[in-house]
Amino acid sequence: MHIVTITDEYIKERIRGGMRNDKRGLMSYRDITIGVGTMPNAEGSAEVNMGNTKVLAGIKIDLSEPMRDTPGEGNLVTSxxxxxxxxxxFDAGPPSPESIEVARVIDRGIRASGMIDTGSLFIEEGKVWTVYIDIYVLNYDGNLFDAGTLASVSALRSARMPKYENGAVVREGNLQRMKTANMCTSCTFGKIGSEILLDTDGSEESFTNARLTIANDSEYVRAMQKGIGGSFTLAEIDKLMEATFEKSKDLRSLVTKASGGD
Amino acid sequence: MKEKKELMKEGKRLDGRGMGDLRHIAITANPIKNAAGSAYIEWGGNKILAAVYGPREALPKHISDPQRAIIKCRYMMAPFSSLEEHGRVGMNRRAVEISKVTKETFESVVMLEMFPGSEISIMIEVLQGDGGTRAAGITCAAVAMALSGIPMTDLPYAVSAGKIGSDVVLDLNKIEDNYSDADMPIAVNPRNREVTLLQMDGEMTREEIRKAMDMVIEAGKTISRIQREAILAPYQKASEAYG
Incomplete structure (x- = not known):
């Protein structure tokens, strides 16, 4: 695989000079578009294109039993x-560790931000709503964490809430939006050599030696995940937290624009 | 016994279609950048992505055929694709069967002998289902295959026919499919009208099946035209851009 090695070396060399293959700055996102409600059978849906990364999130809300340790709360299940x-x-088959990590990190940000009040998903004793977030990666070109979070959050904010009437679930007709509070987004950074890049694409990701995802709302850090074999210094983490709070303003306004509300 | 539901009103179907009418079909070329070829189809309420990867080395090695390429096919429905509850994740028995018959449909048209030892993968993801997903999936995958540049002897299309009460109907939607008296998905190679997929369940007389076949062939002209336009679209755009 000599050709691949040559491309890698070329890209790394350019990054050392502060240049990325697609001419972005080290701390810039690719173009992001968010389309909401694309799959009307789902209670909520959103498609996010981040450069060539294409992610679709679908929300289903079902009647179910509560977890044994939280009898008064509904559930949130992210895959x-x-x-x-x-x-x-990517191979067919059972979920890979990579897909489970993506789902769990996105889940933690959304859960910790209190975006969904699981207490409000309680119906009656033994009956609660379970909110399913399914993140479908349709085209991979890096940074599934941020694209997946944007898609999930936009889909949740646009989701309609089914009703439980006379022992049956009503999914159609005049339904209200699901209640959400707060908003969580994430910024994921990759370290290549000693340089740190925001929103690594597929080829950059293939030789990233450390990755850091920071999920936040306007006030608090809500979830973090460091990935891959390398490491970050404390000073770097500090800098990346600041960068995340700065960048997340734009991300939140993209979500608000796509899904409405404030 | 199935519950009966009124599916006809004043000689028309609930969505206003006549017996032999197709739903609206639109196909977009190459939405999946990483694939060799891909297509997105909206067929009535169905929204389906199909992608083709390959020809590439057949893995695991023992499945490869030194004489020709093998086709792998995966048809799946997203857990959020229906209006009902969250679907089970992973392949169920229905998905395995549809994957198999879809693969066999393409084995009859793809020129496999040109790529010995290779595999060609067809992936069909139903993002939203509204009846007739396997037919729409095959129609969409045929466009993806053509766009991948892998040679085929024909451009197959598929559509389902069936029976509601005493009427033979074309292209059943989800509600019709649930309460119909028969359902019969068919895939056809339009050049020689060879049938490459045929399934049926319910009750139909031989006469009704002949009538359904005629409807399929007639509608096939429209479906084929939409497929060809979708394949040409990216090249037309390119040729306009460069004069």
Whole structure:
């Protein structure tokens, strides 16, 4: 695989000079578009394109039993599918550790931000709502954490809430939006050599030696995840937290624009 | 016994279609950048992505055929694709069967002998289902295959026919499918009208099946035209851009 090695070296060399393959700055996102409500059978849906990364999040809300340790609360279940359609790197079969990590990190940010009040999903004793977030990766070109969070959050904010009437679930007709509070987004950074880049694309990600995801709302850090073998210094983490709070303003306004509300 | 539901009103179907009418079909070329070829179809309320990867080395090695390429096919419905509750994640028996018959449909048209030892993967993801997903999936995958540049002897299309009460109907939607008296998905190679997928369940007379086949062939002209336009679209755009 000599050709691949040559490309890697070329990209790394350019990054050392502060230049990325697509001419972005080290701390810039690719173009992001968010489309909401694309799959009307789902209670909520949103498609996010981040450069060539394409992610679709679908929300289903079902009647279910509460977890044994939280009898007065509903549930939130987040999964991510790295579809084999999305890249020749992804195989069919049971969820890979990578897809589970993506789903769990996104889940933690959303959960910790209190975006969904699981107490409000309680119906009656033994009956609660379960909110399913399914993150479908349709085309992979890096940074699934941020694209997946944007898609999930936008889909949740646009979701309609089914009703429980006379022992049956009503999914159609005049329904209200699901209640959400707060908003969580994430920024993911990759370290290549000694340089740190925001929003690594697929080729950059393939030789990133450390990755850091920071999920936040306007006030608090809500979730963090360091990934891959390398490391960050405390000073770097400090700098990246500041960068995240700065960048997340734009992300929140993108979500608000796409899904409405404030 | 199925519950009966009124599916006809004043000689028309609930969505206003006549017996032999197709729903609206639109196909977009190459939404999946990483694939060799891909297509997105909206067929009535169905929203389906199909992607083709390959030809590439057949893995695991023992499944490869030194004489020709093998086709792998995966048809899946997203857990949020229906109006009902959250679907089970992963392949159920229905998805395995549809994947198999779809693969066999393409084995009859893809020129497999040109790529010995390789595999060609077809992936069909139903993002939203509204009846006739396997037919829409095949129609969409045929466009994806053509766009991948892998040679085929024909451009297959598929559509389902069926029976509601005493009427033979074309292209059943989800509600019709749930309460119909028969459902019969068919895939056809339009050049020689060879049938490459045929399934049926319910009750139909031989005469009704002949009538359904005629409807399929007639509608096939429209479906084929939409497929060809979708394949040409990216090249037309390019040729306009460069004069």
């Amino acid at each position: 991510a599918e790295l579809l084999p359609m999305a890249s020749d790197k």
